[in-house]
Amino acid sequence: RIFGAISGLLESLNDPYTVFFNQEETKSFEEDISGTFIGIGMEVGMKDKILTVIAPLKDTPAYRAGIKSGDRILKIDETTTAGLSIEKAVKLIRGEKSTEVTLTLSREGEKEPREIKIIRDVINIPTLEIELRADKIFVIKLYSFSANSIGLFRNALKKFSTAKTDKLLLDLRGNPGGYLGAAVDITSWFLPAGRVVVTEDYGDGEKPTIFRSKGYNIFNDKLKFVILMDSGSASASEIVAGAMQDHKRAILVGDTSYGKGSVQELVKVTSDTRLKITVAKWFTPNGISISEKGLTPDYKVEYTKEDAEKKKDPQMEKAVELLNNWPR
Numbered sequence: 001r002i003f004g005a006i007s008g009l010l011e012s013l014n015d016p017y018t019v020f021f022n023q024e025e026t027k028s029f030e031e032d033i034s035g036t037f038i039g040i041g042m043e044v045g046m047k048d049k050i051l052t053v054i055a056p057l058k059d060t061p062a063y064r065a066g067i068k069s070g071d072r073i074l075k076i077d078e079t080t081t082a083g084l085s086i087e088k089a090v091k092l093i094r095g096e097k098s099t100e101v102t103l104t105l106s107r108e109g110e111k112e113p114r115e116i117k118i119i120r121d122v123i124n125i126p127t128l129e130i131e132l133r134a135d136k137i138f139v140i141k142l143y144s145f146s147a148n149s150i151g152l153f154r155n156a157l158k159k160f161s162t163a164k165t166d167k168l169l170l171d172l173r174g175n176p177g178g179y180l181g182a183a184v185d186i187t188s189w190f191l192p193a194g195r196v197v198v199t200e201d202y203g204d205g206e207k208p209t210i211f212r213s214k215g216y217n218i219f220n221d222k223l224k225f226v227i228l229m230d231s232g233s234a235s236a237s238e239i240v241a242g243a244m245q246d247h248k249r250a251i252l253v254g255d256t257s258y259g260k261g262s263v264q265e266l267v268k269v270t271s272d273t274r275l276k277i278t279v280a281k282w283f284t285p286n287g288i289s290i291s292e293k294g295l296t297p298d299y300k301v302e303y304t305k306e307d308a309e310k311k312k313d314p315q316m317e318k319a320v321e322l323l324n325n326w327p328r
Helices: 002-011 023-034 086-093 149-161 180-187 236-246 305-309 314-324
Strands: 019-021 036-039 042-047 050-056 072-076 100-106 114-119 121-124 128-132 137-142 167-171 196-201 209-212 224-229 251-254 262-270 273-283
Touching: 002 019, 002 273, 019 023, 019 086, 023 036, 023 086, 023 273, 042 086, 072 086, 086 100, 128 149, 137 149, 137 314, 149 180, 167 314, 180 196, 180 236, 196 236, 224 236, 224 314, 236 251, 251 314
Parallel strands: 137 167, 167 224, 224 251
Antiparallel strands: 019 273, 036 121, 042 050, 050 072, 072 100, 100 114, 128 137, 196 209, 196 273, 262 273
């Protein structure tokens, strides 16, 4: 009863990111953080009060089934998602390995909803991949800002520094975010010490908390740096991209980002229950809030259904064009 009263009280706040986790939901949340769980492999959030796919994770059942960023989930099996919290939706989507879940989706540009059946499996959340292209563009694909992404990114930059190229492409498309500390650390490789990365305002009349670059800053002004982003780039992805854009350290290419400009903290209620509560709003170095509206790229390039069918990637093509014909 007490847990139900807490959940009811939180729902009255009308904040989709402030939620109470019961024992089962706490276990599920901790599995998320560990990077391994049973499900279909996608991040979801609330957009205009509708359950929406932020991004499917690469090489997961959701990804292979054709789930797209921006898909609106209308039903999970026979349960409508209207009024359903993110946590309750996640609980319905997850289940036992090899069992089936049916999602009814609404997709932009399509008149009728579509049903997609997906078989649940063990999901191992990927973190980072690198590639040195034939045109000497060094690509870092970052899937999430997990606890180990700091070390993995550092190792990737070591390989970049020995690749004899000045063209770097950071792909944050479909990256739903993660640890703030990882975002600040990764940004610190490109900014002098003390430069503002992100500001958190707790709305309590006190001075905002400012997170600054640690000043690793190993690259000079000759670095050609492009960041790819899309509607699946959220939270920590937007912090990195926003800081790089405001400090004119990188060119942003792709689509408008998701728009998650709030900060949550995890509070222990009992030994096996938690409260995730929104405690602040965050702002880019120029004092801009991206909540709801997202971050606008310097070069807006759409990636359409037709592009996917033709195996074309116009966003990547634009990034490559810029890196090979640097405009700055």
